[in-house]
Amino acid sequence: xxxxxxxRGNWYARIQWRDENGSMKEKxxxxxxxxxxxxxxRLSEVVKVKSDIRDGLSFxxxxxxxxxxxxxxxxxxxxxxxxxxxxREKSKIRKSTLELNKLGLKYFTELLGQKRPMDxxxxxxxCNYIDLLDSKRLSDxxxxxxxxTIKTMMRYYHKIDQLKSVPxxxxxxxxxxxxxxxxxxxxxxxxxxxxxxxxxxxxFFFYRETGLRLREPFMATLSGRWLDIPPESKxxxxxxxxxxxxxxQIFKEIVSWYRTGYGSTLVDCxxxxxxxxxxxxxxxxxxxxxxxHSLRHTFAVRRIxxxxxxxxxxxxxxHASVTTTEQYTRMxxxxxxxxxxxxxxxxxxxxxxxxxxxxxxxxxxxxxxYLPIFEKIES
Numbered sequence: 001x002x003x004x005x006x007x008r009g010n011w012y013a014r015i016q017w018r019d020e021n022g023s024m025k026e027k028x029x030x031x032x033x034x035x036x037x038x039x040x041x042r043l044s045e046v047v048k049v050k051s052d053i054r055d056g057l058s059f060x061x062x063x064x065x066x067x068x069x070x071x072x073x074x075x076x077x078x079x080x081x082x083x084x085x086x087x088r089e090k091s092k093i094r095k096s097t098l099e100l101n102k103l104g105l106k107y108f109t110e111l112l113g114q115k116r117p118m119d120x121x122x123x124x125x126x127c128n129y130i131d132l133l134d135s136k137r138l139s140d141x142x143x144x145x146x147x148x149t150i151k152t153m154m155r156y157y158h159k160i161d162q163l164k165s166v167p168x169x170x171x172x173x174x175x176x177x178x179x180x181x182x183x184x185x186x187x188x189x190x191x192x193x194x195x196x197x198x199x200x201x202x203x204f205f206f207y208r209e210t211g212l213r214l215r216e217p218f219m220a221t222l223s224g225r226w227l228d229i230p231p232e233s234k235x236x237x238x239x240x241x242x243x244x245x246x247x248x249q250i251f252k253e254i255v256s257w258y259r260t261g262y263g264s265t266l267v268d269c270x271x272x273x274x275x276x277x278x279x280x281x282x283x284x285x286x287x288x289x290x291x292x293h294s295l296r297h298t299f300a301v302r303r304i305x306x307x308x309x310x311x312x313x314x315x316x317x318x319h320a321s322v323t324t325t326e327q328y329t330r331m332x333x334x335x336x337x338x339x340x341x342x343x344x345x346x347x348x349x350x351x352x353x354x355x356x357x358x359x360x361x362x363x364x365x366x367x368x369x370y371l372p373i374f375e376k377i378e379s
Contacts, residue, residue: 002047004031004039011039013046017054020122027053032063056117075162077121078114081105084153094215104146105153107132118157123167126150144171178331179297180290182208183339187298189284196276199253204277204295206250210241211299211317214270214292217254227251229318239318297328304328305337 005014005028013029031042045061046053056074085105088098111132112125129150133143147169157163182190187208191201206217212229220229225248231238243251258269274292281288296317303313314325 002043002050004036004043009034011036011042013039013043015046015050015053020120020124025054029053029061030064052115055115055120074117075119075157076114077109077112077116077118080118080153080157080162081109081114084156087156100145101149104149107136107146108150118154118162119164121154121167126167126169140172140174144174147171176327179301179327180294181298181301181336181339182290182294184342185339186281186284186286188342189286190280193280193283195283196280199257200273200276200280202250203254203273204280206247206254207292207295208298208302209247210243211296211303213296213318214273217251218258218269220251222248222251222255237318237320239315241316300325300328301331301336302340302343304331305333305340305343 001016003014003016005012011031011033013031015027015029017025019025029046031039031046033039033042042061042063085098085102088101093101108129111129112121126147130143130147133146138146148171151166151169154163154166154169158166187204190204193201206212207214210227212220216229220227222228222243225242225244226240227243228240229238270292277292277295278288281290300313300317303316304310310322310325310329313328314322317325319325
């Protein structure tokens with residue numbers, strides 16, 4: 001509501017509203033005139049921006065002050081997101097993570113608008129944000145990622161004294177599920193497909209036998225038989241794994257393929273591999289919801305079945321904590337072993353079974369089942 005009020009001979013525009021707690025708030029704007037006719041004209045100008053005034057944003061009128069401007073500095077959602085994205089970019093986080101952050105913040109802006117003061121955000125707003133994410137039919141996991149983004153951003157501004165407080169932001173509880181892996185029979189069927197070609201099959205084999213994350217080969221360097229993965233990877237810590245001759249050759253193929261454009265100029269190389277892998281799953285009649293990352297899980301599951309210590313698997317996979325690795329040891333391994341009959345039959349009676357192994361040398365012993373896909377690099 002906007003009304004006129006006269007005080008000491010001068011007219012003022014009076015803006016009144018109730019806050020979210022029902023308390024009455026008021027802001028008076030000087031109209032700098034003693035004429036009621038002029039005051040009414042200027043009141044109509046004030047009414048046009050009364051929502052900005054109510055939200056504590058900047059406003060300007062030609063009759064106010066020498067520079068014709070009155071400013072109220074308020075830290076808005078738009079300001080916060082712009083600064084936060086800039087901060088995240090300087091932190092050199094992964095591009096995919098940054099894009100996911102931006103998407104969550106886009107939804108946040110969709111709900112609150114860019115001009116909303118950050119200090120006015122309440123737990124009710126967070127509940128409304130969750131409702132918005134639900135309406136977009138996002139998974140609970142994705143919703144939790146977006147909630148973490150908002151929580152991390154607000155905690156950051158609270159830490160540097162740009163926010164007075166942070167509302168309660170609780171994530172949804174998601175039942176823990178076993179890691180998704182590729183069974184022996186599924187992998188064998190992929191190896192027997194006419195398409196993709198043998199090169200892509202060797203790539204799939206490489207990931208399954210090394211446990212690397214999707215983009216790690218493209219940032220790694222080879223020193224003799226050692227593959228050095230830099231700290232730019234997910235856990236921000238470097239690690240090295242020793243490859244056997246076969247994996248060294250495949251890695252060199254991957255590097256050459258990547259440097260010459262990886263067969264696609266339309267998408268990221270990781271996305272390209274994911275699409276090829278999903279198509280292969282569809283072609284063998286398997287569940288194509290299994291991500292490319294399931295090859296990494298397959299590596300871990302196979303290592304645990306081979307009785308490799310969880311700590312050694314942690315080192316090979318570059319987990320920040322052995323707790324992450326232990327998710328594989330909590331699986332029903334007797335049941336899981338049925339999905340890897342080739343591995344179990346090859347190793348259950350071997351002297352090597354259960355020995356410490358961090359060098360990936362044992363992959364030489366199981367190549368027989370997939371020998372045709374290596375003919376090109378061995379000729």
